[in-house]
Each structure stands twice: as C-alpha cells, then as structure tokens.
Amino acid sequence: MNESYLLELIPKGSHELIKPLISEDRLYIKVVNIRRTKHGDFRKLKNGFNQITLNHIDNKYRFLITLIHELAHFKVYKNIKHKVNPHGFEWKNAYKMMILPFLNNQIFPDEILSILAAHIKNPSASTDSDVNLVVALKKYDSFNDNKIFLNDLSKDCLFEYGNDKVFLKQRKLRKRYICKELLSGKEYMFSPVARIKPIEK
Known part of the structure; x- marks a missing residue:
C-alpha cells in the first residue's frame, strides 16, 4: 500500500x-x-x-x-x-x-x-x-444513503434491509430489536444502529 x-x-x-x-x-x-x-x-x-x-x-x-x-x-x-x-x-x-x-x-x-x-x-x-x-x-459520513438507524424507526413500522427484504419492527429484547420478516414470518435480532430503509404505509 x-x-x-x-x-x-x-x-x-x-x-x-x-x-x-x-x-x-x-x-x-x-x-x-x-x-x-x-x-x-x-x-x-x-x-x-x-x-x-x-x-x-x-x-x-x-x-x-x-x-x-x-x-x-x-x-x-x-x-x-x-x-x-x-x-x-x-x-x-x-x-x-x-x-x-x-x-x-x-x-x-x-x-x-x-x-x-x-x-x-x-x-x-x-x-x-x-x-x-x-x-x-x-454524522461525518460524506454520503447520504437515505437510510436511518433502526433505533429511530417507530415500533410496528415496516422497513427494508439487505436484499430488499421487508421486516416489521417489533419489541426490544435487552440491547437488540426483534423484527419479523414478512415473507417467511421468521424473527431476527437487529442491532439498534442497523441502517434500514423505512417503508411508508
């Protein structure tokens, strides 16, 4: 280098x-x-x-x-x-x-x-x-990807993550959030600072 x-x-x-x-x-x-x-x-x-x-x-x-x-x-x-x-x-x-x-x-x-x-x-x-x-x-990133932290999304709201998979934000368990993938119904643990794209209802 x-x-x-x-x-x-x-x-x-x-x-x-x-x-x-x-x-x-x-x-x-x-x-x-x-x-x-x-x-x-x-x-x-x-x-x-x-x-x-x-x-x-x-x-x-x-x-x-x-x-x-x-x-x-x-x-x-x-x-x-x-x-x-x-x-x-x-x-x-x-x-x-x-x-x-x-x-x-x-x-x-x-x-x-x-x-x-x-x-x-x-x-x-x-x-x-x-x-x-x-x-x-x-705050010091030089680009805007139009995403937010999961922590800033209200409960029971939808968001996209990864390969355009859609999730529902549910409850918080200790330091992480439990979110349900709509297509499969499976629940996943997310970091509060995961970068997600909100979906308007």
Missing part, C-alpha cells in the same frame, strides 16, 4: 503519529471495496508477511479507528507468540496504548472524542456494538 494514499484516508492531524505504526517490517496494508460483514481484519500470510485489510470509506475518523484496531492485532501477534483471545486482555491493552496519543481535538471532533475516550475504557470487538460511537461517527 502506498503510504501517501493511506494518509489521504485519515485525518491530517494523525499523519505523524500513524507513520511509524504503518511502517513496520513485513506488514502490508490493503484497502478494498466495502464488505458488509466487517470494517477490517488482520491475518498472517503464508509468505511470512502480515496483512491488514480495510474497507475503503470516506469517513476519515472511522477509517482511522479501524486502522488502529487492526494495528493492535498486529502488535499482539508480533509480541505474543502463543495464541490468545483475539479481543482479550492483550488486544484491549495494546489498542488502548496505541490509540491514546490520537485522542486529541487536532484529530477528532469533540463530539467523537468524548465518546471514543469512554469507549476505550473497555473496547469491544467491534465499534458497531457501541451505539453512541456509531451514531457520532455516522
């Missing part, structure tokens, strides 16, 4: 901090088209190199957070030879230490900064599980 291209995808204030982290020996960073199931991943290649793969997105703040998330996986792999929980104590500690220098308002807007600071006290496997962080980051 060309370093100058990668730097275009993150906030300018983060460039000097990120450069030594992405210049590690035997590390290749690849940017690909958006994948629905993940924002990024890390893996060891058969040739002995290590690869971080990231979705190409226009939201520089989300991209930077994902990049640091995956760099923390690389650091754990490099420093700890035995197998550990992918998002266990070792990764949480590496991620916290790595992202702390970036937590300033020269890099992140105050709105994201305060939520991100709270998030890293006990970071989760995916930023998507932190509803407040997802909502704050969404």
